[in-house]
Amino acid sequence: MEQISTEDFQIIDNCLMIRLPEEVDHHRAGYICENADRLLMRDEVRNIVFDFENTRFMDSSGIGIIMGRYRKIECFGGRVYAIHADRQIRRIFLISGLNKIVEVLE
């Protein structure tokens, strides 16, 4: 299984790009949140882009990751985007109501 590393967190302009691992679950959530929050504190990040290109599985832990990061940037008018989200990920967005705060880009 593909492991997530610090290279999967990049800041481009005012966007934090997070390339999510193959499986987004509770086991991986801690690492993702820690790294994301470290960068959110350090830099003038306004928006977050979650890249689901490698992601084949996500459970409600993923919803927690996205909701938690959203709360940290929404007060500064930041937005959350999802790219490369497959049908199952979109379905999870819909069921959780997360599609109201995440903009899914094609």
Added chain:
Amino acid sequence: MMQKGKEEKKSFTCHGGMQMTAGQGYQNEMEITFDAISDNEAFARVAVAAFVTHLNPTLEELSDIKTAVSEAVTNAIIHGYENIHGYSRSDGGRPADEIIHEGKVTIHCVLDKDLLHIDVSDQGIGMEDIDQAMEPLFTTRPELERSGMGFAFMEAFMDELEVESAPNQGTTIHMTKKIGVGDWIDSEE
């Protein structure tokens, strides 16, 4: 549930019907027991998915089952045994003051023709108010920044969900799903 996935099904077309392999009177059963640590979350959901593969489930059905099992097992680890970060006893990254509540999670699966029954049980702290625990967005541990959607996901992805629990008596989640109902293909793809 904020939004049920009803409307999204409009764009799907349904192929096929009952699976040939789900013959009359087919029965199969399995049980696994493992340590309540987060390394085992992936193992648990993959094991259950592997158990149903010869019924030719659709990719969507497999995803649903994996998500539901993942939710139930994660709940057992985090809430049942209060192993909030999912550490194992030998975990080097574990802070010294982090207490590990040793425990096991058991998954018992029965395939009855095309019906999959999954029981996920733990001997952890149990729950006082099951109805409250099942409310979407409710969580006893907001500091973990988890979504509180665990039960909502189990309900959404499985056909039936029953929860048995009492304080200090552990928790058992019963879930049922019919396999091979149809091959849901997104017509847009």
